[in-house]
Amino acid sequence: MARSERKPAPRKAAADEGNRRSELIRAAGRLFVDKGFDATTIRDIADAVGMRSGSPFYHFKSKQDMLKAVMIEGLQAALDAQQTAVLGLKAPEERFRALVKSHLRIILEDHTEFPVLLYEWRALSEESRAEVIAVKDRYEAVWQPVLRDLKKAGRLGDDGKVARLLLFGALNWTVQWYRSGGGLTLDQIAEQAIDFFLCDKTGKRR
Amino acid sequence: MARSERKPAPRKAAADEGNRRSELIRAAGRLFVDKGFDATTIRDIADAVGMRSGSPFYHFKSKQDMLKAVMIEGLQAALDAQQTAVLGLKAPEERFRALVKSHLRIILEDHTEFPVLLYEWRALSEESRAEVIAVKDRYEAVWQPVLRDLKKAGRLGDDGKVARLLLFGALNWTVQWYRSGGGLTLDQIAEQAIDFFLCDKTGKRR
DNA sequence: CCTACCGATCGGTAGG
DNA sequence: CCTACCGATCGGTAGG
Known part of the structure; x- marks a missing residue:
């Protein structure tokens, strides 16, 4: 209990980050299959998960x-x-x-x-x-x-x-x-x- | 003879145009196989046959x-x-x-x-x-x-x-x-x- | 077929 | 994760 009260934010943040990353992977996967890798833009992927165009690069370097x-x-x-x-x-x-x-x-x-x-x-x-x-x-x-x-x-x-x-x-x-x-x-x-x-x-x- | 002297230019031009078109198709085909359609640029194709970037559009509309x-x-x-x-x-x-x-x-x-x-x-x-x-x-x-x-x-x-x-x-x-x-x-x-x-x-x- | 160019878009970044 | 932005590049066109 004391443990979970001490560091709830970091653990939750880490889980969220993982979730967002997973969402991006899932959305990108769908788009890559449907339109192809080159025809899919970062903006397409960001839109699909409700992010702005620059944000996926917080999760992936390219x-x-x-x-x-x-x-x-x-x-x-x-x-x-x-x-x-x-x-x-x-x-x-x-x-x-x-x-x-x-x-x-x-x-x-x-x-x-x-x-x-x-x-x-x-x-x-x-x-x-x-x-x-x-x-x-x-x-x-x-x-x-x-x-x-x-x-x-x-x-x-x-x-x-x-x-x-x-x-x-x-x-x-x-x-x-x-x-x-x-x-x-x-x-x-x-x-x-x-x-x-x-x-x-x-x-x-x- | 008189016939072939009268209209040599147009016939030759037509043949050349066909040849250039064929060259473009062949070059584009190779590039599409190697790099993919989206990753191939018109400039790549033009380069491959020694044209400038705008010229392929004389032979193909897009x-x-x-x-x-x-x-x-x-x-x-x-x-x-x-x-x-x-x-x-x-x-x-x-x-x-x-x-x-x-x-x-x-x-x-x-x-x-x-x-x-x-x-x-x-x-x-x-x-x-x-x-x-x-x-x-x-x-x-x-x-x-x-x-x-x-x-x-x-x-x-x-x-x-x-x-x-x-x-x-x-x-x-x-x-x-x-x-x-x-x-x-x-x-x-x-x-x-x-x-x-x-x-x-x-x-x-x- | 070339020259010169354009508007649009793209991947990616800095700074918060 | 957003805002604001950039340099590069791309497909395509006008005018010759």
Whole structure:
């Protein structure tokens, strides 16, 4: 009690600052997805959260810095969802199916900042890349043992690398054409994608 | 002779104008792919062909107009390559294989303006879209009977629409990761993609 | 196609 | 976090 009375202001201020920062990231993410990074102005972002045009620079030192933060936020959300999705699953195929579905949900349904990563990689400066790649690697690292196990079990095509890149392409490209309520469910897309990717030991398709 | 002496200047001028216009389209295409539409300035484009900054507007009425022209140029190149690729092929599977390979060549190898279509669709204004879509439809129209025939022959998965979208995703996404000389040939990628997509009547994979 | 230019806008900053 | 502002740049135009 005495403790919470002594330093309430700093703690509250810190929390608020974090909130405002988060609001900026969320607003920027939406705008970057809708209009693109270059076409979005600092003023757009400030307006979206009720700030004046100079104020976002109190939270981020540059627009480029906001892009980096937005991408990392999206990756973090994907990582969290991924962890939850595979929790308790042991069989490689089960884990694989869970990863594919989680990935599609993050891209298409959860309205995270993840799509910014897919759209605006080119706009990310050389200097910002290393940091983003580090988190991206953590996300992809979860797929690797699953794919390795699938290959060991003969459920994956010969060339694991190309197959993986083609699969990610098929999944990531959905962001370009999928519209919710368009008569297609996420699960239908996921099942079809899994179907393409997996085969059983005798070479038959599921 | 008398004819060619009478009006040499206008004919030559017309040809030159077409050439300059083409040069601008080619330069703009390269820059749009490398830096993005918004990050590319009219001055960048003018510099690339040795013009002053105001001069591109003699050939195009706006930057948006250049984007439209670049996309249509890319589609035209794809259409031409496509026509040549399937020439004389009758069997649906043969035609399909030819289409996939032609598509990958256009995207990854021929350095056409086609990738601009994949990268910058969002930057294309509402008013410009109809015209581009018209040409895009002609390109996709060639795929349709082939896919229909494959389905009739039982060589295609149940859900033709999702399958098609996933395939285009896998192919189009290659632009994000493929680097020539990276140890992977176009044919390897094409074969793997075809492999995912096609199945025979008994449900076995090739 | 160039010269010369304009109005608008943009990312970012100083000072509080 | 706001006010007030700046230098740079951008798409585009008039007039030749």
